[in-house]
Amino acid sequence: MAIKLVTVDIDGTLLTNKREITPQVFEAIQAAKAAGVKIVLATGRPIIGVENLLQDLQLKDPGDLVITFNGGLVLDTATGQEIIKETLPYDDYLDIELLSRKLGVHFHAITKEGIYTANRDIGKYTVHEATLVNMPVFYRTPEEMTDKEIIKTMMIDEPxxxxxxxxxxxxxxxxxxxxxxxxxxYLEIIPKAVSKGEALLHLAETLGLSKEETMAIGDEENDRAMLEVSGNPVVMANGNPELKKIAKYITKSNEESGVAHAIREWVLN
Known part of the structure; x- marks a missing residue:
């Protein structure tokens, strides 16, 4: 059965280690689009952190979709319409923030507008995340977070x-x-109902596609859910060894345009 929907992780999958899209990956994605295959980026990043990639890959046409915040926010990229939006209740945020303090690790929460931390000594990985996804960082006490629509929280620190x-x-x-x-x-803590897998299932159902008509490509644990629900799970050569156990296919590494290889070998062939 022909594959009609491909969800693609970004870091370690779509992008090289220098965070670049190779010409081979760009061309394969354009070929898939031309063949009527829906290519959907699926990432833990917020929407602002993926806008440039959507532009570069020409994935902002009517009907194009993107999975952000690990499934917490799914959008129509042309209109900005929210297909899925799951936020974290304030009491849950307080519990996670308190746990991070007890465990002695840095912590931040992310909304559509920015990254918020109650750590006066802002962690270097919070700064790293802000640079990676092009978002501002704000210092706010937990008491000042009552009006924020939190989509994702993260414990971040030295491995x-x-x-x-x-x-x-x-x-x-x-x-x-x-x-x-x-x-x-990075340890990501999000609402229980949220995952890239749930987002993939929702999109497949909306589009009237069977499991066998979907493919998911990823490399890390936050990709596991979408790999498990896809009929064609693809793991990068540079991917987590545990994920390779559930893969139908192993593609080349992100440095070798593995996404392009997967699309041309198992989608367009």
Missing amino acids: ALLDAAIAKIPQEFYERFTIVKSTPF
């Missing part, structure tokens, strides 16, 4: 420190939230 903190997270939090590690220094 060893973060891993030690993760080992101490109470099971209750895993039952209440979706918790995924997207890089060695």
Whole structure:
């Protein structure tokens, strides 16, 4: 059965290590679009952090879609219409923020407008995230966050420190939230109903597509949900070894235009 919807992770998948789109990837995506295949970027980034990529890849035409915040916000890229929007209740934010303090790791919350942290010593990975996604950083106490529509929270710190903190997270939090590690220094904590997988399922249903007509391409744990629900899960050669166990296909690395190889080999062939 022909593949008609492809969700593509960004960092470590679509982009090279220098955060560039290779000509081969650009050309493969244009060829897929011309063949009527819907290409949907699926990322933990906020929408502002992916706008330039949507422009560069010509994915802002009527009907084009994007999955942001790991599924917390899904948009029509041409109109800005919100297809899915899931926010974190203020009381949940308070619980996660307090837990981060108890665990001794840096923490921030993200809305459509910016990154908010109650850490007076703003962590270097908060600064890194702000630079990566082109968002401003604001210092706000937890009490000043009551009016914010929080879509994602993140514990961010040195890998060893973060891993030690993760080992101490109470099971209750895993039952209440979706918790995924997207890089060695990022732990993302989002509403329980939110994942790239749920977003993929919603889009497939809306478009009237079967599981077999979908493909997901990723490299890290925050891609697991969409890989598990897709009929054609593709993991990058540079991907997490645990994810490769659930892959139908292993493509080339992000440095070798692996997304282009996957599209041409298993979508357009």
